[in-house]
Amino acid sequence: MAEISEEIISSELLRKKRRVQFNAPSASTDDTITLGDYTTVHGCCLMKEDGTSVACTISGNVITITGSASSEDLYGFAIVS
Numbered sequence: 035m036a037e038i039s040e041e042i043i044s045s046e047l048l049r050k051k052r053r054v055q056f057n058a059p060s061a062s063t064d065d066t067i068t069l070g071d072y073t074t075v076h077g078c079c080l081m082k083e084d085g086t087s088v089a090c091t092i093s094g095n096v097i098t099i100t101g102s103a104s105s106e107d108l109y110g111f112a113i114v115s
Contacts, residue, residue: 040067040110051076051115058108067097072114080110
């Protein structure tokens with residue numbers, strides 16, 4: 035398990051929440067992604083380069099990869115505050 039540093043690609047204000055787009059390079063199952071600029075992730079979608087979705091769980095501002103991934107570049111969208 036490793037902490038993956040995310041790269042925020044874009045951020046857009048939606049009323050009181052924000053939508054962010056990010057990538058997580060070389061991510062694997064059980065790795066975590068912390069969106070450190072935010073306190074809460076309200077929802078998240080992770081996918082591989084080929085568009086295949088990757089399951090994840092959320093706790094606060096930490097996303098844990100639970101689906102199948104093995105040192106792959108993942109891309110994600112999240113609703114945060």
